[in-house]
Amino acid sequence: MGAMAQRDGWQVSLMREARAAPEFGAFVATAGPLIASAPRGDGHPVLVLPGLGGSDTSTLPLRWFLDRLGYRTSGWGLGRNTGPGGGVAKALDDLLAALAAEHERRVSLIGWSLGGVYAGALAARAAHRVRSVITLGSPLGGRSRVPSTIPATSVYSRSDSIVPWRSSVVPGGPRRESVEVRGSHLGLGHNGAVLIVVADRLAQPEHDWRPFVAPRWARHLIPQAMAV
Secondary structure, three states: OHHHHHHHHHHHHHHHHOOHHHHHHHHHHHHHHHHHHOOOOOOOEEEEEOOOOOOHHHHHHHHHHHHHOOOEEEOOOOOOOOOOOOOHHHHHHHHHHHHHHHHOOOEEEEEEOHHHHHHHHHHHHOHHHEEEEEEEOOOOOOOOOOOOOOOEEEEEEOOOOOOOHHHHOOOOEOOEEEEEEOOOOOOHHHOHHHHHHHHHHHOOOOOOOOOOOOOHHHOOOOOOOOOO
16 A cells, blocks of 8 residues: 555656756747846856756756756766766866866856755855855755855755755844745756746845845746745
């Protein structure tokens, strides 16, 4: 009975995550207006880390979007994310150092799912090279791993069928926030609401952080803040 219930649970999760395909279709249809409405970037470097099982291909839509806003985005260049180990931490340390040196600026980190866990750990190891951290549906265990000096935003969806949404919600505070969107886990990298949040957070002046407030035209896409 337990095995049957578990199987049924996985089937429901897979059906829910099938929303990622139409969410991508919506991204294709609305990318132009989203770019036109989003704040322009200041050209600082942004490193995007994929989730477990994903590669740089999975983050192409997000990086394409941010490139057109004026950021200098980079994938992680490590192939498929197969989990911690295998020199991943050292490779990310070296990549972050190279990007910061190349652009002579601090780097913003965006991590999807497990990539967000990597991003937090990377920021903790090299806080002087990190401008901000944004995580997308990441299993953070309800706490931010990012040093308190660095702005951090955790984006989550209550209908995430892969990562329990409560584990992505972190305590609010100075330079700390959790922002809810609607959608699947597998669609977070091309979800229109996520793109709105990411563009807003990256566009903040480096030393003038303020909590996210959805633009008036996008409030139908992003739920109002709620107690969790």
